[in-house]
Amino acid sequence: MLATWSPRVLSVLRIITALLFMEHGLMKLFDFPAPQPGVPDPLPMLLVAAAWIEVVGGGLIALGLFTRAAAFLCSGQMAVAYFMAHAPQHWAPALNMGEAAVLYSFVFFYLVFAGPGPWSLDSVVRKRT
Numbered sequence: 001m002l003a004t005w006s007p008r009v010l011s012v013l014r015i016i017t018a019l020l021f022m023e024h025g026l027m028k029l030f031d032f033p034a035p036q037p038g039v040p041d042p043l044p045m046l047l048v049a050a051a052w053i054e055v056v057g058g059g060l061i062a063l064g065l066f067t068r069a070a071a072f073l074c075s076g077q078m079a080v081a082y083f084m085a086h087a088p089q090h091w092a093p094a095l096n097m098g099e100a101a102v103l104y105s106f107v108f109f110y111l112v113f114a115g116p117g118p119w120s121l122d123s124v125v126r127k128r129t
Helices: 002-030 045-063 067-086 099-114 121-128
Strands: none
Touching (some): 002 045, 002 099
């Protein structure tokens, strides 16, 4: 019974994770819904690039469009963010505030292999071809 819902729950996981991820980029770029705490103003170019990956990549993943490629890029971004910003502070993610980066990295890495699920534009495009 639960297994029949698995593909749809994968789509829900993808959508919710991507929307939360987008929020980080929107906070960096547009202070929406508020400025991201601890982020310098003006943003260094590295954070500007990261923010655009979060907004565009998160948007593509939320829509389920080019999901595997976008998830691969976002997973890598979060791995880099973890090792550049969090790991130098402490080895434990709970103490270096890197838990979100680790989770995003691994959820996106999972989506590279699992795909977007049935509720996605990738699924619609695949049915037409």
